[in-house]
Amino acid sequence: MTERVIAVVSAGLRDPSSTRLLADRLGEATVQALAARGIAATTRLVDLRTVAADMTTALLTSVQSPALAEAQRTVTHADGLVAVSPIYSGSYNGLFKTFFDLVEEDALEDMPVLLGATAGTARHSLAIEHALRPLFAYLGAVTTPTGVFAATDDFGHSSAVRADDDVAPLADRVARGGAELARLVATSERRPPADPLALTESFEDLLRGE
């Protein structure tokens, strides 16, 4: 088996960004968990802020820049996906949604996905369940049971100590999310999406209205 590719999408708007930080850690955790299963894997980062203007161009004119096309291809042709957004106004940010709006229809069907989100405080943590997860359900992707949320102060907690609300430290949650995505990737039967220009039915069938 060839090396698996985990696409890591970060919708963080700053550079550096805590969203990017979480995304990187989730990607690495997945690679390590796959390695523990004897499966070689690598991550490919898709940092959405680098194609933000290109996405606007695509929305307004339908023209895709080579960089955006490559970003889309990286995601749709990956074996697994880590998708992380900062939470804005109770949901994923516009950059995150725009990227997935522009993905070809059905191109993420059966894709194993680990969801992540960041925000200033833990009060936003259920946004993964009520915003990100339904989006990926619509896209036909398969999400891990665990989504990993990181509040700003998670980055200051000791990895050995549970938080005041008895939540496992971020490092443990990241490892758990990575292990779940690795399990989905290891057993996934998904094939990369068909070439959109491929002919899938004969013209005679089309003529017969079938």
Added chain:
Amino acid sequence: MQFGVFTVSDITRDPTTGRIPTEHERIRAVVEIARTAEEVGLDVFALGEHHNPPFFSSSPTTTLAYIAAQTERIILSTATTLITTNDPVKIAEDYAMLQHLADGRVDLMLGRGNTGPVYPWFGQDIRNGIALAIENYALLHRLWREDVVDWEGRFRTPLQSFTSTPRPLDGVPPFVWHGSIRSPQIAEQAAYYGDGFFHNNIFWNIEHTAAMVRLYRQRFEHYGHGSADQAIVGLGGQAFIRPNSQDAVREFRPYFDVAPVYGHGPSLEEFTELTPLTVGSPQQVIDRYAAMREHVGDYQRQLFLIDHAGLPQKTVLEQLEILGTEVVPVLRREMAAGRPAHVPDAPTHASLVAAAGGPRDATVYADADGVTGRAPQVEATA
């Protein structure tokens, strides 16, 4: 190789003056554009079809027939004729009529249309877009080739003993191009019938256009119409030309920046890099378009969009003049250089008649009438 212009018939405010033409002004302007296109030596004038403002061209055959009466040489075409929401019977009738009035200087480009509400306005469902295009064209194709048609399909009332009149001029239907941006089924349709394939191209990077054309060429050969490089390919294009390239950019930018199709989005520089839009000197336009065949192979028809986004008529006529006198003559030479002899030109009425073995009057006369008991053709031949 044929060169021409296509217009979408938009009525758009000139952002530099605030002036917006009336429908009447714009309709007369488009007629003048067609006449001028012929005068400056272009081969094709193609007109869009739309059924909503800001476009006027709901009735292309009326406009094209009027233009036909005022021109002598230029081929009149469409960009595009809506094969999904028009009744194919009416397309057969209208375009055969136009073909007679224009003495054969007519072909048409079929498209599905991308304005969602047009489908329900005409009693159709956009989700059936491909199926409508396939079925309606199958009927249109028969109506022009069979004098009496019995037919039944999913989308329109069945036909029994139907004859579409007038019959095609000289017994030869107008040549048909199928336009599509991203649907492989339409490239396949064009290949299946041995018809032309047109890629609008102006909103896509050339790699995508090239992939669509490659598919059409492969399937054209598959269906036995000739080798892949003999398939009939047309491309859209877009240019704004001034003798000095800085002048072209300075003059076109305010129109580009707020144009309905790409305004408020990418910069002019980004868009010209991503798409075939070329804003510059005649030589820049020549270089850009002479290179198209490196991507899609030797092709048959190149149309330019030159009159949209509120450009004043005076400017459009100047563009036509530059296109016809400085750009196209050079492109003709460049495209002819190294073009294999077995690559055909785009079919014309004359070439199609010759291929059919000569002109044939296809008139279908009515049966004998009940009053005189005589059939009209008896008198016609007496």
